[in-house]
Amino acid sequence: MSQAVEVQNPTAGAVSSVKGMKKNGKQWHDNKTAFRPRANQTSWDKRTLERKALAANKAKEKELKEEKEAERQRRVDAIRTKRAAKEERERFAKMEEKMHKRRVERLKRREKRNKMLKS
Template sequence: MSEDPQIDAATAAQTPGVKGMRVNGKQWHDTKKAFRPRANQTSYEKRQLERKSLSAVKAKEKEMKDEKEAERQKRTEAIKTKRAAKEEKARYQKMEEKMHKKRVERLKRREKRNKMLKS
């Protein structure tokens, strides 16, 4: 053989052990390992940590969605108030065409008082 025993030990460790012919005749298949159904299970503490981190992520997502929805609501509310003011201004201008300006001003003040009383 070889004069260096270290090389022989290294090559022997690299080559798999020969086990002979298989009974079923399928030498090209790998040998099966024992079925272990609980091998990939995680511990209770690890699952709890995962649940906690997932709930934190979901809470953050919900907060971000709520902020976005609030911003959208604010924009729509601003648009609605602007439209209402525009309609009211147009209505008063139409009234001014028919009536005296002082009477229109008086009606405006009265309507504002009524609005304050209702709300």
């Protein structure tokens, strides 16, 4: 019942990756490497390009926000002018109930002249 068990030696590349047992017994952790603080630094040219790209991005966002705000402001102004015109029509309608129609028309013309002079 004795069978010859053939044991093959692992290749040289596999042996070099194994460096023996760790002293603390935590073989599942990676081996530490030397501390190199400048390892992750980028070149000056690369940083300036990134800054330019970021500045362009911010400028575009600002432009889009300003356009959006201008559109919103335009709608608000349109609503305000509509409301003012409606109030004025209602006011003149009340005046027409009390006064003669021609007199109300004269007052409208006079108010328009005064508005033109003030502005």
